[in-house]
Amino acid sequence: MRVITFNTQGIEQAADRGFFDWMIHQDADVVCLQDLRAKDYQLDGDRYHPEGYNTYFFDAFEDGYSGVAIYCRQVPKAIMTGLGFELCDFHGRFIQADFDKVSVSSLHIPSGLKSHEAQLTKDEFLSHFMGHLKKTLRKRRDFIFCGTFNTAHRTIDLSNWYANQTVSGFLPSERAWMEEMLGELGYIDAFREVNKADRQYTWWPDYNRARSLNEGARLDYQITTAGLRKTVKSVQIYKDEMFSEHAPLIIDYEGDF
Structure with missing residues (x-):
């Protein structure tokens, strides 16, 4: 199965830049999108509902904020939206599709870059989400959490890391928090199961020079439960086209849903 995650920074802008034209040629089973900045009712045209995909949105209550989506070829057994706390649900930051064997979610953890208050919001979100991750381990199925975590895990995941140790995201x-998730709790960073190299970034600041020089950060992940560790076959960060400041992360897993 092929799973793609991508932070659109506005789904309409990403569509204008050719994202959906690209997506329909990827033969993905599930595509997880974040930061839509649009509501379901604004996205009812064929442009946002490519043939062959079932489409599910979870809107933010306020216009212009976050919002997540899942596109999947197979009709899921169930769709879950939200995680039961306001910082997630009010801003449309989590949606999950349950299939026979695996649940796949689209997640957008807030950034703390704008201000001290924004960082406090992120910290609170992380605390709530850690609780969800712990509860998830008690369930008898595998999970893939796809999306923007807005944190670079290790020094190899961030350019100029030494100067960024006091900056949100590092x-x-x-x-x-990342170490607890990937260490003590036993979750898997699927990308790093295959690619151990440095300078493997999924986000670059808003200027072309950073992207051309590859000065960025790995902020987008597919985090899985331990049962999927040996199923990760291949990984790719797609950088040939620029649909937003983020790049699509493509991972192929053995088996089906």
Whole structure:
């Protein structure tokens, strides 16, 4: 099965830049989108509902904020929206599709870059989401959490990391959160199961020079439960076209849903 995750930074802008034309040629089973900045009723045309895909949105309550989506070829057994806390549900930051064997979710953790208050919001979100990750381990199925975590895990995941240790996205507390998820709890960073190289980024600041010089960060992940570790076959960060400041992350898994 092929799973793609991509932060659109506005689904209409990404569509204008050719994202859906690209997507329909990827033969993906599931595509997870984040930061739509549009509501379901604004996206009812064929442009946002490519043939062969079942489409599910979870809107933010306020216009212009976040919003997530899942596109899948197979009709899921169930769709779950939200995680039961306001910072997630009010801003449309989580949607999950349950299939026979695997649940796949689209997740958008808030950034803390704008202000101290934004960082406090991110920290609170991470605390709530860690609770969800712990509960998930008690369930008898595998999970893939796709999306923008807005944190670079290790020094190889961020350019100029030494100068960014006091910047949101690479704070010691954020990296410790990642370590708990991927260490103590046993979740898997699917990309790193295959690709161990440095400078493998999924996001670059809003200027072309950073992208051309590959000065960025790996902020987008597919995090799986341990049962899927040996199923990860191939990984790719697609950088040939620029649909937003983020790049699509493509991962192929053995087996089906």
